[in-house]
Amino acid sequence: MLAKIHVTFKSGVLDPQGKAVHHALNDLGFNEVRGVTLGKYLEVRLDGISETEAQGRVREMCDKLLANTVIESYRYTLEPTD
Template sequence: MLAKIHVTLKNGVLDPQGKAVNSALNDLGFKEVRNVQIGKYMEVLLDGVSESEAQKRVKEMCDKLLANTVIETYRFTLDSSKK
């Protein structure tokens, strides 16, 4: 089971990297770009857990270590085809 986890800054927390990339894209002619958020992507390979267990365990991992919930928010998907 492969957990694919995205960690990004919460709404309301200034993302200076995202802002800089946003203006760079605008300068390059991508005028339609209105907002850029930079975050982290992690893949965590799990062994011997069911999908419902994995849901619970990955959430715990995010709350405990992978995200700092004071400033960050996370979302993840589980891919059971990956062993």
């Protein structure tokens, strides 16, 4: 099973890295850029559990370690491997 997880800032939370990338792109001449948000993308390989179990386990991983749920939100999908 492969979990594909996106962790992004909640709207309204300051994203200084995104702002830095935005300015850098403008400085390089990409004037069509109006905004940038920068988040994390994780792929987690899971073994020996069912898809139903994985749903709950991945949520638990995000809540405990992968996302700071005060300022970040997450979403994930599960894909079969093999």
